[in-house]
Amino acid sequence: KNEVEQSPQNLTAQEGEFITINCSYSVGISALHWLQQHPGGGIVSLFMLSSGKKKHGRLIATINIQEKHSSLHITASHPRDSAVYICAVRPLIQGAQKLVFGQGTRLTINP
Amino acid sequence: ETGVTQTPRHLVMGMTNKKSLKCEQHLGHNAMYWYKQSAKKPLELMFVYSLEERVENNSVPSRFSPECPNSSHLFLHLHTLQPEDSALYLCASSQWSSYNSPLHFGNGTRLTVT
Numbered sequence: 001k002n003e004v005e006q007s008p009q010n011l012t013a014q015e016g017e018f019i020t021i022n023c024s025y026s027v028g029i030s031a032l033h034w035l036q037q038h039p040g041g042g043i044v045s046l047f048m049l050s051s052g053k054k055k056h057g058r059l060i061a062t063i064n065i066q067e068k069h070s071s072l073h074i075t076a077s078h079p080r081d082s083a084v085y086i087c088a089v090r091p092l093i094q095g096a097q098k099l100v101f102g103q104g105t106r107l108t109i110n111p
Numbered sequence: 112e113t114g115v116t117q118t119p120r121h122l123v124m125g126m127t128n129k130k131s132l133k134c135e136q137h138l139g140h141n142a143m144y145w146y147k148q149s150a151k152k153p154l155e156l157m158f159v160y161s162l163e164e165r166v167e168n169n170s171v172p173s174r175f176s177p178e179c180p181n182s183s184h185l186f187l188h189l190h191t192l193q194p195e196d197s198a199l200y201l202c203a204s205s206q207w208s209s210y211n212s213p214l215h216f217g218n219g220t221r222l223t224v225t
Binding site for chain 2: 002004033035040041042043044045048086088098099100101102103104
């Protein structure tokens with residue numbers, strides 16, 4: 001079992017819908033990252049958080065350290081949000097820069 | 112422009128070929144990484160360089176050989192690869208001294224081994 005599990009693995013929704021992607025992890029962490037990967041392959045960092053909640057535009061990321069769980073929300077979803085969303089954690093016991101990645105959630109937003 | 116540039120974007124090579132992947136970062140970072148992304152699998156860390164010294168090698172076969180001549184450039188030399196090495200190879204950089212410095216990724220090289 002991977003140390004980082006994402007759900008769902010695939011998600012298809014209509015434009016305008018509210019989207020939630022979940023990430024659960026099994027180790028103590030210093031930080032959690034949400035990343036976005038478009039079909040071309042490049043990966044963009046969306047959020048890095050260690051507690052609470054962060055918001056950027058239509059994207060919101062939350063984390064509950066006690067429950068070892070994070071969610072990424074997209075409000076008023078748009079076809080350009082279609083991408084793979086990846087959760088990654090930096091374990092406390094690992095080297096300072098080592099991330100453990102989830103398998104990704106493929107999101108498709110239809111017009 | 113991501114700040115991290117990878118070339119080539121696509122590469123097809125035979126099992127007896129020798130090729131190199133190149134990564135260049137313009138962000139002033141002092142740590143660079145090679146990741147492998149295979150279909151339906153999480154990103155796998157291959158190598159980490161900090162201040163031009165290799166600090167991590169995740170049991171990667173010797174047919175993959177990294178080189179970091181300076182803090183801005185990173186290469187991955189490939190020789191006698193296998194078809195199962197076909198994947199997306201991603202380069203990333205960060206600021207090593209900053210404990211929670213985010214990673215900045217390139218667009219990747221899509222490698223196909225025939």
